[in-house]
Amino acid sequence: MDYKIETNCVQAGYEPKNGEPRVLPIYQSTTYKYDSAQYLGDLFDLKVEGHMYTRLSNPTIECVEKKIAALEGGVGALCLSSGQAANLFALLNIAQSGDNFVSASEIYGGTVNLFAVTMKKMGIEVRFASPKDSDEEIEKLFDERTRAVFGETVSNPALDVLDIERFARLAHSHGVPLIIDNTFATPINCRPFEFGADIVTHSTTKYMDGHATCVGGAIVDSGNFDWAGGKYPELSEPDESYHGVTYTKEFGKAAYIVKARAQLMRDLGSQMSPIAAFILNLGLETLHLRVERHCENAMKVAKFLEDCDDISWVNYPGLASSPQYELAKKYMPHGICGVISFGIKGGKEAAVKFMESLKLAQMVVHVADARTSVLHPASTTHRQLSDEQLISCGVPADMIRMSVGIENCDDIIGDIQQALFNAK
Numbered sequence: 001m002d003y004k005i006e007t008n009c010v011q012a013g014y015e016p017k018n019g020e021p022r023v024l025p026i027y028q029s030t031t032y033k034y035d036s037a038q039y040l041g042d043l044f045d046l047k048v049e050g051h052m053y054t055r056l057s058n059p060t061i062e063c064v065e066k067k068i069a070a071l072e073g074g075v076g077a078l079c080l081s082s083g084q085a086a087n088l089f090a091l092l093n094i095a096q097s098g099d100n101f102v103s104a105s106e107i108y109g110g111t112v113n114l115f116a117v118t119m120k121k122m123g124i125e126v127r128f129a130s131p132k133d134s135d136e137e138i139e140k141l142f143d144e145r146t147r148a149v150f151g152e153t154v155s156n157p158a159l160d161v162l163d164i165e166r167f168a169r170l171a172h173s174h175g176v177p178l179i180i181d182n183t184f185a186t187p188i189n190c191r192p193f194e195f196g197a198d199i200v201t202h203s204t205t206k207y208m209d210g211h212a213t214c215v216g217g218a219i220v221d222s223g224n225f226d227w228a229g230g231k232y233p234e235l236s237e238p239d240e241s242y243h244g245v246t247y248t249k250e251f252g253k254a255a256y257i258v259k260a261r262a263q264l265m266r267d268l269g270s271q272m273s274p275i276a277a278f279i280l281n282l283g284l285e286t287l288h289l290r291v292e293r294h295c296e297n298a299m300k301v302a303k304f305l306e307d308c309d310d311i312s313w314v315n316y317p318g319l320a321s322s323p324q325y326e327l328a329k330k331y332m333p334h335g336i337c338g339v340i341s342f343g344i345k346g347g348k349e350a351a352v353k354f355m356e357s358l359k360l361a362q363m364v365v366h367v368a369d370a371r372t373s374v375l376h377p378a379s380t381t382h383r384q385l386s387d388e389q390l391i392s393c394g395v396p397a398d399m400i401r402m403s404v405g406i407e408n409c410d411d412i413i414g415d416i417q418q419a420l421f422n423a424k
């Protein structure tokens with residue numbers, strides 16, 4: 001039965017049989033028991049499906065993987081210990097030393113470091129493309145060792161909306177997949193596979209968990225990309241570290257996720273824990289309700305700020321004044337995310353005073369949980385930079401990033417009003 005996404009948030013992934021627990025149990029076990037050595041041998045040979053060891057798979061985590069795959073409309077998913085691990089594995093699964101990939105330049109700062117510093121040390125080169133560049137300019141970044149294209153649906157924290165269809169076309173015309181980090185939009189607002197993306201990644205730490213309780217990540221495969229074309233011998237030729245299994249031949253559409261699990265998770269770890277998967281599942285059960293309220297509140301706050309004399313600028317792709325508005329309408333017609341950014345008149349000093357005057361909204365480094373929170377990048381995450389450097393990296397000194405929560409919006413706006421008054 002094909003259910004709608006709201007139903008899948010609540011129910012997908014776990015189907016108890018007669019007399020079994022109604023609620024997804026936490027299988028807090030690293031290990032599993034077998035009746036015969038033959039069965040265990042077959043498990044090791046990937047001939048039968050089942051659990052061997054919780055680094056590779058676990059019944060609680062498996063149910064959450066099935067739910068996330070259903071939400072994105074994919075054929076399979078792999079949960080990981082963090083969003084960072086998810087993006088690393090998504091690329092490492094199809095690229096090796098000497099290879100390169102193209103990435104949109106407006107992406108999460110942690111991902112920039114992962115790509116430009118740590119993956120570079122592994123011999124995998126990132127080539128950044130500004131979405132403002134022409135197709136011809138971006139085409140120049142590809143060569144015969146290019147293995148993927150990467151971007152974020154809505155970027156953190158710049159809130160740029162990626163033209164997914166355009167990036168999918170560029171990727172596919174060079175025979176490589178498009179990987180989309182869908183953390184901010186969530187599958188409630190955008191399902192990148194419907195626009196041609198091949199792989200989706202998530203920091204489940206954000207809206208999916210939604211309560212700021214567990215760090216986690218996920219990779220989802222659409223099953224649509226053909227890995228057998230010759231560029232991905234690790235998938236289409238025998239894996240000697242797995243007694244010659246050929247993932248594309250033996251697992252068909254599931255090849256990419258099976259390889260990420262059987263090879264990368266086996267060798268590198270980074271698995272999600274069963275209890276984290278249980279907590280993530282609780283978050284997912286209300287994802288559709290929370291995301292809707294986050295977006296509704298963020299839109300109201302953005303409109304309020306736009307009309308407010310003390311505010312110099314507001315960046316939210318849902319505002320008709322935003323240069324991102326048309327792209328946002330196409331890719332996320334029902335809502336974008338709860339994060340907005342704005343500048344306050346009076347610069348850095350006024351921004352700090354304003355933030356310290358907020359009562360309901362609290363200063364945190366995190367975004368995308370139920371509670372409204374704020375961050376002033378210029379005095380925290382970017383505090384080593386001069387005012388000129390701040391402007392050149394897109395973080396003006398007066399910029400405040402607000403993650404609008406799911407409280408009553410009148411209270412959120414009231415808090416902003418009193419803080420603006422007190423910051424004067």
Ligand SMILES: *Cc1c(COP(=O)(O)O)cnc(C)c1O
Binds near residue numbers: 082152184215
């Ligand atoms: C937070 C974040 C990440 C990193 O995820 P962690 O769970 O913190 O490791 C990756 N991408 C985006 C878009 C993020 O917001």
